[in-house]
Amino acid sequence: MLDGFSLSGLPALREGRSRAINAENPTGEPGRGGIAASALGASRKGSPCLPWLHAGETVTLAHIHGAGIINHFWCTVTDRTAAGRYVLCDLVLRMYWDGETTPSVEAPLGDFFANGFGRGYTVQSLPIVVNPKRGMNCYFPMPFASEARITLENQHSGDVQGFFYQVDYTALDALPENAAAFHAQWRRQRLTAPAQDYIIVDGIQGRGHYVGTFLALQTLERDWWGEGEVKFYIDGDDAYPTLCGTGTEDYFGGAWSFGGKDAQGAMQEQTYQTPFLGYPYYSRDDDYRNEYFHSECPPMRALYRFHIPDPVLFSSRLRVSLQQIGANEHGLFERQDDVASVAYWYQAEPHQPFPALPAASARAPR
16 A cells, blocks of 8 residues: 555555545545536535635635545645735645644645746656646645544635545555655745755654655746755764755756757756656746746745655654755856745654744745
């Protein structure tokens, strides 16, 4: 059950009971899907979504009792209000396992699905997929021993109309003893400090493995931005990490500044997407940029790396950081940029409480 997807394993009979929670069956009970009536009659698409997410409201998307594993979470919502303001960074997704009072997952909805800056764009990785138009899918397995609760808080200034979602899970009699809990944490530093590394995640305590990084970067200085190295401080590491990469674009699987050339022969960064590594969004290529962003808006770049074949294992502690180092014709230099991220990992509970999530106004892009 927890070994992942394999074509060779498909014929094997499995334990458990398939369930789904959505607006048509909010409790996931067997034989209770699609009961609501519409103008077409009984059980004819009578409750396809939550009609409204009211300003300041927190809704419970799923509350599951007993053991199980969430296999797939899909949702979609408008990306902006009629006034043109983006909402994906104003909706806060939280997940709680086994009676927790502090969430194991806390992130703006868009960022959790690798859609930064409140923008909706396609993502074609293995665990996170965003299809046209804002069809957001998560395939990270999320096991729970006795209870799972998923909530969504609307911190937007107004009501948001129409939230569609589905949580597909397997109900089990009991979890395997080695099943760790899924975690995801969002952070942002609106202006990094010179020669001080940006912290992707810190304060992780216990045993587990790190499985992914999403980076949403607004560059505030000129020249090449990606010489910073990603560092993993594992267990007893202090001044220096056990794992230290060779550069930002290298960590995300690219090389040489993602370089290509435009029609005038100037260097041009190239975007790409693969199952584990990707650069899905660069605002230079955004057709809506001139309509929804001022021309002086700092460039926006979104990148992901999922450590699924190569998880970073830790026994007691983990801290992950990113240097802000750039390069120009004079050599390397310390940069100051606007950096946000989501860290994804599994660990044995309990987890340490997360830092307080900044207010919606502090999460919006510049």
